[in-house]
Amino acid sequence: MADSSSLPTIIVPARLASSRFPRKLLADAGGVPLILRTAMRLAEQVPEYELIFAVDGKELAKPLQQNGFYCIFSDPELPSGTDRIAFANQTLQREEVLNVQADEPMVTRDHITALTRGLRKKGADLATLATPFYKSKDFKDPNQVKVVIDRDGFALFFSRSPVPYDRDSQRDIPQAAFKHLGLYGYRRTFLNEFIKLPHGVLENLEKLEQLRALENGKRISVEVVDQGTIGVDTEEDLALLSFQ
Numbered sequence: 001m002a003d004s005s006s007l008p009t010i011i012v013p014a015r016l017a018s019s020r021f022p023r024k025l026l027a028d029a030g031g032v033p034l035i036l037r038t039a040m041r042l043a044e045q046v047p048e049y050e051l052i053f054a055v056d057g058k059e060l061a062k063p064l065q066q067n068g069f070y071c072i073f074s075d076p077e078l079p080s081g082t083d084r085i086a087f088a089n090q091t092l093q094r095e096e097v098l099n100v101q102a103d104e105p106m107v108t109r110d111h112i113t114a115l116t117r118g119l120r121k122k123g124a125d126l127a128t129l130a131t132p133f134y135k136s137k138d139f140k141d142p143n144q145v146k147v148v149i150d151r152d153g154f155a156l157f158f159s160r161s162p163v164p165y166d167r168d169s170q171r172d173i174p175q176a177a178f179k180h181l182g183l184y185g186y187r188r189t190f191l192n193e194f195i196k197l198p199h200g201v202l203e204n205l206e207k208l209e210q211l212r213a214l215e216n217g218k219r220i221s222v223e224v225v226d227q228g229t230i231g232v233d234t235e236e237d238l239a240l241l242s243f244q
Helices: 034-045 058-066 083-093 109-117 138-140 188-194 200-207 210-215 233-242
Strands: 009-014 051-055 070-073 095-100 125-134 147-149 155-159 179-186 220-224
Touching: 009 034, 009 083, 034 051, 034 058, 051 083, 058 083, 058 155, 058 200, 070 083, 070 220, 083 095, 083 188, 095 188, 095 233, 109 125, 109 179, 109 210, 109 220, 147 179, 147 220, 155 210, 155 220, 179 220, 200 210, 200 233, 210 220
Parallel strands: 009 051, 009 095, 051 070, 125 220
Antiparallel strands: 095 179, 125 179, 147 155
């Protein structure tokens, strides 16, 4: 087992409010709240990583703390998960931090180790993950974010539109089409800087927070993995999952 002091800390930002699925993180996921199911999954997949939850109140903290997980309280009005993580790390002062979403209870060890590898790539200010598109309808879905990657493995652009566009081919999915996965790796110095940056024009158009980094000249390392995570956005999503 690796020395935990040499690994990034996983901070899971968690906010109870959810417009599409009210109180989603406390919904039943195989007999336990969804947020606890994610915590248990991370503890099982990567036990050597320090795991902390940045929660917006006692309701989310209760099931976690009752099962031995550590929580930091953050302001419910913080605008994003990155802001919640940056707030928590003002206290923690960890040099490297991984952001895993609280509503992704099927995250795997491969995702976490790939994210760590990307964060440590030379020239990277932050890191994220992507996976190939396998279905045309997914590539065309604006809720599935696309990332265009350069030859060195860094992000050129993120969009809800189906990019890149293959002008000459009749294929439904271009060869270089990748789905962005919403997991991130940050360095402490980047987090401290990022929350002070003004929102960007592209960020506001696409409603994609990672574009703020690109608009400000930051380099985002993108590690490509074979399979994506399974996020829970609706009650239907949760019903499709099977927990052992």
